Amino acid sequence: MPLKPEDLSNIPETGIDPENPGKYQGLLEDLQGNILKGHGRDYSVHLFLQWDREQSDDAKQWIKTFSQTYVKSAKQQSDDALRYRKEGISGGIFANFFLTRKGYEALGFAPFKIPKNQPFTMGMKNQQIRGFLGDPEVEKWEIGFQKEIHALILIADDDLNNLLQTVNHICQELRQIAVILHREDGFILRNKAGQIIEHFGFVDGVSQPLFIKREIVKAQVNDCGFSQWDSRAPLDIVLVKDPNGKTEDSYGSYLVYRKLEQNVKGFREDQENLARTLNIKEDLAGALVVGRFPDGTPVTKSDIPTYAVTPTNNFNYDEDVSATKCPFHAHIRKTNPRGDTGRVESSPGYDESLGIERSHRITRRGVSYGEKDPNQAPERGSGLLFLCFQADIENQFNFIQARWANPNRFVKVGVGPDPLIGQPQGSQKWPEKWGEEDTKDHCFKLWVSMKGGEYFFAPSLSFLMKL
């Protein structure tokens, strides 16, 4: 029996269990890994490809062999992880294969066979999309991203030498059937406590929609349940049917890819400036920008870091509705308002039910690039390779960036852009004293710049292997 739409919207309370998948077995066997749960490898290489229509048969053959050799299903990913936990045997190389709309066309697919999400159809270089997201002109993007991208392959491993050797081998093969337009080398950055951080020094990857039993149980134990924020999510926020899948339960997901350069020196100086303006400590100033302290403590809960081993995600803003502790503009409040958009002040038509608000959630799978020493403060050449999966780009990534992060108005008027990612930069209101109403205006400059990107689809394995 194939899965019904309600099997994706109502998943078991404890999530999907790949070790005991029941009716989700077929879905997990045909879905690429890294979508429902991150692949967890420390190093990854991203190769952006293009081929001519005349090469499409060779390209198809190559993709088929590559997928059979390296691309892992969600089920295999879980089996590998289990083996690692039981026997200490590493899962080795992990890979994904993604296509753009132009990639499908270059492989000779007719329009009705190509996934249909509108931004995916239009592409990230499209003027309307760039206008909506506030992105720079394509001529200002890095050269590789300016070209017509057909596919992206992601190859990852914990063993850097093995990864680089494998990538070299793959590149040699690839050159016979495609042009490698661009390459990015990503890695996981960690702080002294071993937690995953981004280049500005904040713990990252804490709050995610959770689909898989092990992750749900872990979060439940760490946070004593989901009383204030339920991070569990239905599969239909991340999966859609693959129009070319060869099984009854063939699913895929849309991937948004953005290279976001971080000017760490500038950010740190601005953080010091803000601390001076408000006469507060620098770490609190940073928390008012991000919504969490560098150690992950939510600033709505505390005005000092608590150094929890695993930062909490079981919180909302119900006790901070006037945003005197965590400003409305803070990055995590704008990108996941946890109920704020249901209590919008005098903006008819803007308020949303919690259910709709939660449907905008994205599954982030970004990694850092550039400088590997977190004590350096690079101005250029380092940042985040931002990747996120979703079922509907327009309702998820594009909505978050264009309707929440960028605008001045968010929940109420005059809030200002998200100081981390809001485009263009602007002035925000900052609490003069944590927990009190008085605010000061300050323009936190935008220290993140978009260097290029594209929209992709992650097709099912049965499609890739039978090309």
Ligand code: HEM
């Ligand atoms: C959360 C940093 C870009 C969406 C976070 C957190 C940090 C962070 C430190 C808090 C830790 C966590 O909950 O995982 C950054 C940096 C970025 C960036 C440095 C750029 C260089 C983006 C973009 C988006 C985004 C482009 C989407 C438009 C989110 C979301 C959360 C988050 C949805 C989780 C919020 C929550 O559930 O509380 N980010 N981020 N981020 N970020 Fe970003």
